[in-house]
Amino acid sequence: MKRFLVWVVFIAMAVITGYITFVYYANFSEGKRAGELIKISKKGIVFKTHEGQLNTGGFGEGDGDITSSIWHFSVRKNDTQVLKDIDAAIDGGYRVKLYYHEKFATLFFLGDTKYFVYKVERVMED
Numbered sequence: 786m787k788r789f790l791v792w793v794v795f796i797a798m799a800v801i802t803g804y805i806t807f808v809y810y811a812n813f814s815e816g817k818r819a820g821e822l823i824k825i826s827k828k829g830i831v832f833k834t835h836e837g838q839l840n841t842g843g844f845g846e847g848d849g850d851i852t853s854s855i856w857h858f859s860v861r862k863n864d865t866q867v868l869k870d871i872d873a874a875i876d877g878g879y880r881v882k883l884y885y886h887e888k889f890a891t892l893f894f895l896g897d898t899k900y901f902v903y904k905v906e907r908v909m910e911d
Contacts, residue, residue, distance in 0.1 A: 805892065807889070808888055808889055808890045808891075808892055809892065809895070811888070811889060812886040812887065812888065813887045813888060813889045813899070814886075814887040815884070815885065815886045815887065816884075816885060816887070817882050817883060817884045817885070818839060818841055818856055818882070818883050818885070819841065819880060819881065819882045819883070819908055820839045820840045820841035820842055820856070820880060820881070821839070821840045821878070821879075821880055821881075822837065822838070822839055822840075822871055822874045822875045822881060823837075823838040823839065823840050823855065823875075824837060824838050824875070825837040825860070825868070825871050825872065825875065828897070832893065832894040833862070834859060834862075834894075834895065834896045834897060835859060835860040835861075835862065835868060835896070836857065836858070836859055836860075836896065836897050836898070837857070837858050837859070837860065837871060837902070838855050838856070838857055838858075839855070839856045839858065839881075839883060840854070840855055840856075841854045841855075841856050842854060856900075857897070857898050857900070858883065858885060858898055858900040858901070858902050859895065859896025859897060859898045859900060859901050859902070860896075860901065860902050861895065861896075861901060861903075864902075864903060867902055867903060867904065867905055870905035871902075871905055874905065874907070879907055879908070879910075880907075880908040880910065881905050881906060881907055881908060882905075882906045882907075882908050883902045883904070883905055883906075884902065884903055884904035884905075884906070885900045885901055885902045885903065886900075886901050886903060887899050887900055887901075888900075888901065
């Protein structure tokens with residue numbers, strides 16, 4: 786019976802390790818979004834993550850109202866250049882293009898979203 790329990794625990798640990806490794810390294814998609822950065826914040830009690838919002842613009846509704854589209858994203862802790870570029874864009878108030886990887890799932894210790902920004906580029910307006 787003990788041997789059976791050891792195997793069950795071993796298999797469970799292997800499955801959990803495989804899942805976390807897959808979610809950490811595998812990308813579902815990659816892309817870019819442009820807009821104005823609204824905020825970046827450091828959140829969490831035990832695991833601190835960097836979470837941001839990008840206003841990608843809006844579209845007019847019937848009465849002339851504009852509905853904005855807010856996109857939520859995360860930035861990894863070790864991407865210090867990305868965090869600096871985001872801070873500069875917020876301070877400067879200019880539009881940016883964010884390059885991101887979309888993960889298959891979220892991991893609580895990495896970020897609140899499946900979208901991880903890895904590059905920030907300023908959008909030159911005419």
